[in-house]
Amino acid sequence: MDGMHDLGGKEGFGKVDYRPGGPVYHASWHERIHALSSLARRLGIFNMDEYRHAIERMAPRHYLAASYYERVLIGSATLCVEKGCVEHRQLARWSGDDFPLSGAIGPGRLNKPIASTFSIGDVLRVKDEHVSCHVRVPGYVRGKTGTVVGRSPASPFPDASAHDMPALSEPTYQLRFLSTELWPGASEEASVYVDLFQSYLEPCTGAP
């Protein structure tokens, strides 16, 4: 989905609030919600892809204003409600406020079995697809061309897995892009490597 979470390359943000060597958590509830969300995944209440997508489904204004652990909280609580672990109004009664949750989930998409895999050195294009489900393609590489520098073992296809649909596993590839091709005339020189599922990629035919 073209959500607020897809931040790579967005402009206008200021300096990073960088403090080396700080504590792991800045408040006790940070650790508590990290633990609860981790427990929910361990218990199989939701998987990692569902969890990421639940956070992406937060209302954009809420997403931008929330701290990281508030996003963990809202994503986890949303899934616990959707999966029938607790009713929303029960949560709201216990917390004493309206306990905002993420927006409703839509349909995902299935992947097809992979006929053959790509190789290191292949020049590939990221498909120019716009999908409203969970997807792990950052918008900044959509339709762009990169070179395969590595391949990772097969993982479940997130676009299906995040929607509790049967996900076939497929390899992911680390592709090298040039920042100057991702944002021509408006970026600093660097190589940018992105790890992409096979279904997101296609052979690059013809001139770039």
Add this chain to the structure above:
Amino acid sequence: MNRAHSSIGDHEEALMSRRVEALEKAFEAKGLVPENYFDEFHVKATQEWSPENGARVVARCWTDTAFRERLLGDAIAAVAELGYSMPEHQRKLIALEDTPNVHNVIVCTLCSCTAFTLLGVAPHWYKDLEYRARIVREARTVLREMGTDLPEQVEIRVWDTTADTRYIVIPARPAYTQGWSEAELARIVTKESMIGVSRLDGIGKAPGADAAEVPDGRSGGRVHG
């Protein structure tokens, strides 16, 4: 007060605590929380998932060429030799070796993925919008703002953690550590250097800053949190 909670005041902090307690109550009501779960999680998150793990990997890589080869070939198997593992869904680990002319830096623009069993739980600034938005597009400026002003000839490689591959930067070994033991070396390797927002070899440091800031691994002083 930092941005991890500067956007919300005490009232909001109290509200967040109540919401987390409400969710916890839902888990408790269903009997889903194992005995001692939170205590055990605390030990994992604050002690077991420590940047000291990654630091040991880096120090071994610096001192043992055969280990370095194995680490660059299959990092998950190599770190297992030191007793470290990663969650099942993290199916590959890639060690990114810095040189005087190459600088690697890690980000997760879509969420906040990291090799947390080796680097520790991701720091707040890594999960902030500013870092995620900017580092892929203006890495040189962002690194400079964070204290590492890389010379023009240093190539920057930004690795966006968009799937279940994880990364660890192997910082370049500082010249002043000739003859140090592996344990002494491990003490100077920081979480920040393994994410790639700082270097240990002095490249990119402001002139004059070096002498005062050379960490002393031999005195046993810790330099990372």
